[in-house]
Amino acid sequence: PVRVALAFPDVYEIGMSHLGLKILYKIINDIPYASAERVFAPWKDLEFQMREKNIPLCTLESNRPLIDFDIVGFSLQYELSYTTVLSMLKLGGIPYKSEERKIPPLIIAGGPCTVNPLPISPYFDAILIGDGEISIEKIIQTYYLWKNEGDSKRYSLLHELSKIDGMYVPSIHGESSKIKRFFIKSLDNVPYPDKPIVPYMSIIHDRLNIEVSRGCSMGCRFCQAGIIYRPVRERSPENVLSIVGKSLKNTGFEEVAFTSLSAGDYTYLLYVIKNFNRLYKEKKIAISLPSLRVSSINKELLQEIKSVRKTGFTIAPEAGTDRLRRVINKDFSHEDYERAVDTLFKEGWQNLKLYFMIGLPTETQEDIEAIYNTSLIALKTAKRYIRGFVNISIGISPFIPKPHTPFQWLGQEDTEELKRKKEYLKKKLNRKNFSIREHNINMSLLEAALSRGDKNISSLIENAWKIGCYLDSWSDIFDFNKWQNAMDITGIDIHRYARKAYDISETLPWDIIETGVNKEFLKKEFKKALQGETSIDCRKLCHNCGIYCNNIHKEETKPKQIENNYQIDFNIKASNKSLTYNNTAIVRSEFYTSGILKYLSHLELIKLILRAIRRAEIPVDYTRGFHPRPKVSFGPPLNVGIEGLNEYFDMVIFLPF
Numbered sequence: 001p002v003r004v005a006l007a008f009p010d011v012y013e014i015g016m017s018h019l020g021l022k023i024l025y026k027i028i029n030d031i032p033y034a035s036a037e038r039v040f041a042p043w044k045d046l047e048f049q050m051r052e053k054n055i056p057l058c059t060l061e062s063n064r065p066l067i068d069f070d071i072v073g074f075s076l077q078y079e080l081s082y083t084t085v086l087s088m089l090k091l092g093g094i095p096y097k098s099e100e101r102k103i104p105p106l107i108i109a110g111g112p113c114t115v116n117p118l119p120i121s122p123y124f125d126a127i128l129i130g131d132g133e134i135s136i137e138k139i140i141q142t143y144y145l146w147k148n149e150g151d152s153k154r155y156s157l158l159h160e161l162s163k164i165d166g167m168y169v170p171s172i173h174g175e176s177s178k179i180k181r182f183f184i185k186s187l188d189n190v191p192y193p194d195k196p197i198v199p200y201m202s203i204i205h206d207r208l209n210i211e212v213s214r215g216c217s218m219g220c221r222f223c224q225a226g227i228i229y230r231p232v233r234e235r236s237p238e239n240v241l242s243i244v245g246k247s248l249k250n251t252g253f254e255e256v257a258f259t260s261l262s263a264g265d266y267t268y269l270l271y272v273i274k275n276f277n278r279l280y281k282e283k284k285i286a287i288s289l290p291s292l293r294v295s296s297i298n299k300e301l302l303q304e305i306k307s308v309r310k311t312g313f314t315i316a317p318e319a320g321t322d323r324l325r326r327v328i329n330k331d332f333s334h335e336d337y338e339r340a341v342d343t344l345f346k347e348g349w350q351n352l353k354l355y356f357m358i359g360l361p362t363e364t365q366e367d368i369e370a371i372y373n374t375s376l377i378a379l380k381t382a383k384r385y386i387r388g389f390v391n392i393s394i395g396i397s398p399f400i401p402k403p404h405t406p407f408q409w410l411g412q413e414d415t416e417e418l419k420r421k422k423e424y425l426k427k428k429l430n431r432k433n434f435s436i437r438e439h440n441i442n443m444s445l446l447e448a449a450l451s452r453g454d455k456n457i458s459s460l461i462e463n464a465w466k467i468g469c470y471l472d473s474w475s476d477i478f479d480f481n482k483w484q485n486a487m488d489i490t491g492i493d494i495h496r497y498a499r500k501a502y503d504i505s506e507t508l509p510w511d512i513i514e515t516g517v518n519k520e521f522l523k524k525e526f527k528k529a530l531q532g533e534t535s536i537d538c539r540k541l542c543h544n545c546g547i548y549c550n551n552i553h554k555e556e557t558k559p560k561q562i563e564n565n566y567q568i569d570f571n572i573k574a575s576n577k578s579l580t581y582n583n584t585a586i587v588r589s590e591f592y593t594s595g596i597l598k599y600l601s602h603l604e605l606i607k608l609i610l611r612a613i614r615r616a617e618i619p620v621d622y623t624r625g626f627h628p629r630p631k632v633s634f635g636p637p638l639n640v641g642i643e644g645l646n647e648y649f650d651m652v653i654f655l656p657f
């Protein structure tokens with residue numbers, strides 16, 4: 001068989017929240033002659049111990065070192081994970097440079113960072129640009145044939161891999177070839193993981209994630225994802241609800257997130273949410289959505305979302321003035337924003353996250369002031385409706401002119417100026433007790449340099465890693481002094497890379513990748529931005545970006561009535577109010593925790609048992625009120641690391657059962 005290690009260059013809590021990993025895990029494990037396992041980066045203290053004691057990095061499933069696999073596939077979601085990739089290879093017993101390695105293992109990469117592959121090209125044998133669903137099967141098939149019928153030569157395998165659509169093989173393609181991003185035409189025709197692994201410990205997105213659509217048509221000019229995931233592909237509502245039904249049954253999750261780059265623009269959002277509530281409201285399964293566009297927030301949607309529980313809410317105005325929003329092509333006005341926050345707080349939300357960027361092209365001090373004023377509007381509106389505690393958190397991130405966007409020709413703003421703007425805003429916002437989620441400016445500088453870099457910057461990555469840089473996306477670990485040292489050693493200045501502006505006619509380091517969106521479109525958008533002109537949603541008017549997706553967008557069809565057969569069929573509906581105390585019973589269950597499970601915290605243990613109860617379809621009673629909770633009570637908590645041999649929990653269940 002072809003043994004694949006799916007490697008995520010960050011810790012378990014982050015990697016296990018990533019949908020792409022789950023999709024590939026399912027696809028590979030469904031191939032009869034292949035198997036997939038997972039491996040994550042150890043936290044810094046463990047990484048140190050492993051290095052000191054020569055303990056190899058192994059996969060979670062079979063505890064086998066990475067060197068023993070046929071393929072190790074890294075998911076590159078953010079540039080600050082590059083040094084972690086090198087550490088994981090080294091810990092796994094694998095030379096980190098492609099040219100110094102034998103195959104197996106074949107080291108490959110995928111994910112959004114690969115749209116500029118040159119900075120990382122020395123470390124990978126092959127890099128996939130675009131969607132992974134179909135390509136991964138081709139990669140494994142190619143490897144299988146090479147392993148069983150091939151000549152065992154490294155070049156033969158790489159040569160065959162280079163023929164796969166979207167595959168960049170650095171040793172064959174060099175720096176001048178053109179590689180076209182590969183994308184799937186429909187989400188409904190590719191597999192989706194409806195039996196994802198349910199983590200025992202808490203992870204950052206600890207819920208069931210259902211990708212309702214991929215791609216975005218709004219054309220925000222700073223957004224790389226908005227370009228590199230084009231065109232918009234929507235999952236059919238029947239498919240969404242079918243996946244929800246199967247996945248809930250298999251996992252026992254208590255919350256479902258409908259995810260997308262712009263979930264508010266999913267054609268069937270309201271329809272899906274209404275049907276979801278019809279099917280699962282009584283099971284107390286809550287809905288959450290990622291950040292919504294201002295224009296997509298409305299009363300009807302909010303009422304559906306809150307019908308079980310009010311999950312967190314995020315809006316990303318990105319800029320404070322209408323003028324700057326026109327520059328970046330954010331499609332809402334000041335009045336739209338006021339209406340959206342008014343609706344939100346009127347419906348009873350008490351938590352709101354607002355995201356802004358600083359250092360955007362053409363930004364002035366007036367725009368910075370407007371970030372404060374825009375935040376203040378939310379606070380004042382909240383106070384009108386809510387007497388108690390309101391938590392409005394403000395995220396401030398420096399703008400990075402990412403490759404393949406209309407702003408790709410610009411450099412990042414000067415670091416000192418970004419710091420000044422951030423401190424100014426922090427001071428003002430602190431006075432009003434906003435909670436602030438700030439982005440480290442030096443981390444952003446590094447991200448800009450690595451995302452806009454060429455092949456030369458790889459020696460900086462290597463040197464930074466050799467002097468101890470690791471898990472750089474964690475602000476409590478990130479050490480800019482070490483990067484500074486690496487700059488001194490290599491003579492490579494990240495400021496120069498981050499700030500470098502290009503002439504519109506120049507060849508860019510990332511031009512070897514063709515995302516499908518052509519440069520003429522990006523140039524037009526860039527010019528429009530500087531003139532403060534907007535481009536409307538391209539589902540309303542195609543701007544001929546080069547994707548030619550007219551044939552892909554589905555015709556608008558009225559959603560069909562969904563059958564009730566996706567329901568989890570509890571024998572008795574838990575919230576049936578006609579049931580009285582006489583219809584319930586208290587059941588005491590005994591359990592024990594030993595082995596590795598003794599390291600779970602009490603809260604993690606509770607979550608694990610509640611999910612098991614849901615999977616077993618035990619009809620538990622719930623508390624009434626705004627935040628219904630299952631009537632399950634546990635004994636006193638044990639310390640982490642202590643085995644419990646006679647543990648108990650009581651649950652109130654409906655009868656008969």
Ligand code: SF4
Pocket residue numbers: 217230231232538539541542543544545546547548549550
């Ligand atoms: S071809 Fe037109 S509709 Fe399709 S992504 Fe490009 S601009 Fe949008």
